[in-house]
Amino acid sequence: MSAVTVAEKKGEPTQAPAAAGRRTRPTKVRESLVDRLFLVGVYALLITFLLVVLLPLLYIVASSFSSPAAVSAGRVFLWPVEFTLRGYEVALSSPKIVRGFTNSLFYTAAGTLISVTLTVMLAYPLSRADFVGRKVLTGAVVFTMLFAGGMIPTYLVVQAMGMLDTRWALLIPNAVAVWPAILAITYFRTAIPDEVREAGELDGASDLRILWTLVLPLATPMIAVIALMYAIVQWNSYFDALIYLRDESLYPLQLVLRNILILNTDGGGDATSALERQQLANLLKYSLIVISTVPVMLIYPFVARYFTKGLLLGAVKG
Numbered sequence: 001m002s003a004v005t006v007a008e009k010k011g012e013p014t015q016a017p018a019a020a021g022r023r024t025r026p027t028k029v030r031e032s033l034v035d036r037l038f039l040v041g042v043y044a045l046l047i048t049f050l051l052v053v054l055l056p057l058l059y060i061v062a063s064s065f066s067s068p069a070a071v072s073a074g075r076v077f078l079w080p081v082e083f084t085l086r087g088y089e090v091a092l093s094s095p096k097i098v099r100g101f102t103n104s105l106f107y108t109a110a111g112t113l114i115s116v117t118l119t120v121m122l123a124y125p126l127s128r129a130d131f132v133g134r135k136v137l138t139g140a141v142v143f144t145m146l147f148a149g150g151m152i153p154t155y156l157v158v159q160a161m162g163m164l165d166t167r168w169a170l171l172i173p174n175a176v177a178v179w180p181a182i183l184a185i186t187y188f189r190t191a192i193p194d195e196v197r198e199a200g201e202l203d204g205a206s207d208l209r210i211l212w213t214l215v216l217p218l219a220t221p222m223i224a225v226i227a228l229m230y231a232i233v234q235w236n237s238y239f240d241a242l243i244y245l246r247d248e249s250l251y252p253l254q255l256v257l258r259n260i261l262i263l264n265t266d267g268g269g270d271a272t273s274a275l276e277r278q279q280l281a282n283l284l285k286y287s288l289i290v291i292s293t294v295p296v297m298l299i300y301p302f303v304a305r306y307f308t309k310g311l312l313l314g315a316v317k318g
Helices: 003-010 033-064 068-073 086-092 095-127 134-146 151-160 178-191 194-202 207-218 220-236 239-244 253-264 271-313
Strands: none
Touching (some): 086 271, 095 134, 095 178, 095 253, 095 271, 134 178, 151 239, 194 207, 207 220, 239 253, 253 271
């Protein structure tokens, strides 16, 4: 009979083994010198990349709040010199900028909606194994990423369709991009189980209903990723507007900002006024960059959390 049993019979308190009341600490693996040097190198590289991206942004923001003379003299680095809001006052006092900002919001919202819709309509059939000819069509889509028709043939197509000098010229010609389409195809093929579609078919649902009620709710991360891709491209685009638009009331913000900078650097007048215009133009460059960047920076945090999940779930797993 053990000592613990005898103690229990005598009514004496039992004492648990000392090891039972202790928490086992996880064994810490000692890193070798090579591993430590590797981590130091990784952190140094990441800090370098951070500074390469962060320092220009800080310089632009600081310059946008500095005086025109300080900006032109190169006295601004990471903190505003002779703090002023003149650059923003001049920029936002122009009705062209307000109209261009509104146009860009419309182009971005409508263009993103059209692009995401068409991309999903293209990608979902090509992701299904029972779709006849999907390999040929997928190859044709990839082919357009390597070879394009060119600017002049595209312009002639837009002209023949009657979209010149209309808002459609900025929404339709580049509505579908190849890389978001490939991302969507891969996501539908790898992240959406075939059992989901089969269950919908057993319930008598049509392909459109299966896509709308079963597939799209599971594809939210991927949709957020490609929507942000299209939105950023649409917001920053100005070349298409430069080619297809003649009516200034339809100009997006980026084209309006380009024209304002050119007008502010034109010659004319005496030397003093020319110098003031040049200094103001230098200040406006930074103020306008901040104005055109703020909307994207405000939207990004709301969809950034979908990036990692969307890209990993849509990746090919080996």
